[in-house]
Amino acid sequence: MGVKVRKKSGSNGWWIFISHKNQRRTIKVGPRRRTAETIAERIRERIILGEFDLKPNRKLPDIDYQIFSELKDINMALKKLRATTAKAKKEEA
Numbered sequence: 001m002g003v004k005v006r007k008k009s010g011s012n013g014w015w016i017f018i019s020h021k022n023q024r025r026t027i028k029v030g031p032r033r034r035t036a037e038t039i040a041e042r043i044r045e046r047i048i049l050g051e052f053d054l055k056p057n058r059k060l061p062d063i064d065y066q067i068f069s070e071l072k073d074i075n076m077a078l079k080k081l082r083a084t085t086a087k088a089k090k091e092e093a
Contacts, residue, residue: 003044005029005036016040020047023054035071042067
């Protein structure tokens, strides 16, 4: 079992490298390392619980879909937080 987060050479985004039960997958996450670390941690938790399985086809496993839908919610919350912070800083000036 192994879940690693790193940058691929020649790419400006963060990637998750999964090695589980003699199968490997790479998933491009995007420009934020914190987001990639969050997804990787959730994958690690599900591997430990035995709920994660890399299927032999090239489609993303259902669990990855759940993780990415949760990631979408996290990103929306971060955007709202950034907008309110920027608004508060403008009002202070």
